[in-house]
Amino acid sequence: MIDITFSKDVAAARDAGQPIVALESTIITHGMPWPQNLEVAQQVERTVREGGAVPATIAVLDGSLHVGLDDDQLTKLAQAKNVAKLSRADIAVCMAQGGTGATTVAATMIAAHLAGISVFATGGIGGVHQGAEDSFDISADLQELAQTPVTVVAAGAKAILDLPKTFEVLETLGVPVITVGQDEIPAFWSRSSGLSAPLRLDTAAEIAKAQLMRTALGLSGGQLVTNPIPEANEIPRDVILPIIETAMAEATAQGIAGKSVTPFLLQRIFELTEGRSLASNIALVLNNARLATEIAKEMTKLA
Known part of the structure; x- marks a missing residue:
C-alpha cells in the first residue's frame, strides 16, 4: 500500500471512528483567484466541522499524497503556481516525480477510498x-x-x-x-x-x-x-x-x-x-x- 500523509485532525478522526468528509483541491488551485480560493476552502472546511465531521482536503504535495491539509499547507497550495490538475491518468506520475498537484473528482475519489473515507463533497x-x-x-x-x-x-x-x-x-x-x-x-x-x-x-x-x-x-x-x-x-x-x-x-x-x-x-x-x-x-x-x-x-x- 502507498504511504498516505494524514493531517493531525484526520488521523485522530480515523483512530476515533469519527465521520470524515473528503474535499477536492482543484477548486483551490484552478477554480478561484487568490485570496478568495483560500477563503472559500476554509469556509468549506469550517462548514464540515460545524456539521459534526472532520474535513479532509486532498492533494499531492512534493510527491506525497496528503489526506487533510493543515493551515500552512492550505495557504501554500492556494498561492502555488503551475500546480498539476490530477485525475486517474496522471496522479501516479506526479507522485513518482515528486510533483505537486490538485485532485479532481476522480483523483479525490481514489485517494478517499485508499484512506477509508466513504463520502466526498x-x-x-x-x-x-x-x-x-x-x-x-x-x-x-x-x-x-x-x-x-x-x-x-x-x-x-x-x-x-x-x-x-x-x-x-x-x-x-x-x-x-x-x-x-x-x-x-x-x-x-x-x-x-x-x-x-x-x-x-x-x-x-x-x-x-x-x-x-x-x-x-x-x-x-x-x-x-x-x-x-x-x-x-x-x-x-x-x-x-x-x-x-x-x-x-x-x-x-x-x-x-x-x-x-x-x-x-x-x-x-x-x-x-x-x-x-x-x-x-x-x-x-x-x-x-x-x-x-x-x-x-x-x-x-x-x-
Whole structure:
C-alpha cells in the first residue's frame, strides 16, 4: 500500500471512528483567484466541522499524497503556481516525480477510498462534453464513479456539459444517480435541468443505507448524489442557458479546444453574469458540504 500523509485532525478522526468528509483541491488551485480560493476552502472546511465531521482536503504535495491539509499547507497550495490538475491518468506520475498537484473528482475519489473515507463533497462532476460525438471528450469522473466506492455529493454535472449524454453514460455504467428532495436532476447553477431523476431519496440516512447496501451486494462503484443548489442562490435555467450558449460560440470562434475549454467557459460565464455564477458556485459547494457531512455521520452510525 502507498504511504498516505494524514493531517493531525484526520488521523485522530480515523483512530476515533469519527465521520470524515473528503474535499477536492482543484477548486483551490484552478477554480478561484487568490485570496478568495483560500477563503472559500476554509469556509468549506469550517462548514464540515460545524456539521459534526472532520474535513479532509486532498492533494499531492512534493510527491506525497496528503489526506487533510493543515493551515500552512492550505495557504501554500492556494498561492502555488503551475500546480498539476490530477485525475486517474496522471496522479501516479506526479507522485513518482515528486510533483505537486490538485485532485479532481476522480483523483479525490481514489485517494478517499485508499484512506477509508466513504463520502466526498464537491461542486459539480465532469461528464460528456458538448460535441463529444466528434471529440470523444468525456471526463474520467464517470468511470471513477462506476468503480470506486465513494458517495459523491454534487449539484449535478457542470452545466456547460451535454447533460443528457452525461447521465445516459452514468446509467450505462450502472452508477446510481440520486436526487435529493425533488424529481428532476439539478444542473449545477440551476435547480432544473429538464431531466427526470432516476432515483430520489430525501434524507442522509437513506443515502447512507443505499451505499452500504451496494457494498453488501458486492456491487462496484459509488453513487452520485445530486443536491439542488438552494433556491435563493440559483441562476434559473432560462437565464443561464443563453449565457452558456454565447460562451460556447465564442470558444468555437476562437478555436479553443481540449483542456482549455472548461476554464475559458467558466471565466466567460463569470464575466457575462457579472460574477453571479461564482457566487452561486460557492453557495452550492457549501450546501453540498453540509449534506455530505450528514451522510458521513449516518454512515458512521451504521458501520
